[in-house]
Amino acid sequence: MRKKLHDRVASFKDASDLREKGLYPFFRAIESGQDTRVMIDGKEVLMFGSNSYLGLTNHPKIKEAAKAAIDKYGTGCAGSRFLNGTLDIHLALERRLAQYVGKPAAVIFSTGFQVNLGVLSCLTGRNDYLILDEYNHASIIDGSRLSFSRVIKYAHNNMQDLRVKLSLLPEEATKLIAVDGIFSMEGDIVKLPEIVEIAEEFGANIFVDDAHSLGVIGMNGAGTASHFNLTNEVDLIMGTFSKSFASLGGFIAGDEDVIDYIKHRARALLFSASMTPASVASVLAAIDIVESDPGIIDKLWANTNYAKKLLLAEGFDLGGTESPILPIYIRDNEKTFMVTNLLQENGLFVNPVVSPAVPSDSSLIRFSLMASHTFGQIDEAVDKLSKAFKALSVPLVKENI
């Protein structure tokens, strides 16, 4: 038995190969808060690899709210929402989120990943169809596997393909189209108006994962459906608290009856402990900040547009991004790791993204903006990027085309 386990892992060489080359970029320990500058190995590094789009993870009001929640409720809830783990602030956050995204009801889970596992697996079953964009997040894929439903993937943001795939399905079958609102690696926005039209034509329901859209697009950052003014046309809105909202956890919002069903059927909710008091209070405080000062979202977009302009002027290939996620395409795994490594040595933290997170010919550096970055920091980061590409003779992809 023990030998079998070792035999199985022995064939996994990806990490050891990278370690041997001195290029291993994962599980880097950060010795400070997640801010525009972080400490790594005792050295200050510019952070352009965070999902803290609004830069709120060290906001004094949020930290204060988290501490007050610990003082009042303690550090954990010691159970699932279903039994002993529901606090009054869990319910308050659910009401607040429903209102924020414009749906009648919401329920919160302990991570965004668990929302997708729990919701997708309980809403569709053996004879139903889940229709997914091929670039959807891993949690949607895993949720669809747990559902045992028939999974149909269509080419990324390709509405013609979606229409063809739907037209082949039985008319009376239950069909749920599940998509990312902003795609987490490519940074483009889902074509929701077309999806709504197609869903109507073929009698499908719509689920939008707003992990990267909350706090970023829509009214006061209310997400993709709000951005397109299609909140009533989308059945389910999912979001996470681990990005713009400076915390940990996630939610699903929709009609009362659907949310009530999810509350009694989603195993990832029923059989897992509830969000900690500090995490809940942090989200409530983050929503207060976003709603009282939407200027913070304008700042995120000013930074995004500024960085995008500079990077494009340098000749970097940013694909079709429409968000604060700027993918810098290298399309070669080893070079992607080399650039990441050199940048880190030179004081810039970015994320290398290779297969299976993206197709094998699409490896990229994921460069993401925060509202708290200064233009000076963006200048510095772009300069470091250009120098690293030159020093390693990595072509800007556009030069190759």
Ligand code: PMP
């Ligand atoms: N959906 C998407 C699109 C994501 O990018 C992520 C996290 N990267 C999740 C869901 C899972 O969210 P969490 O990290 O809060 O578990």
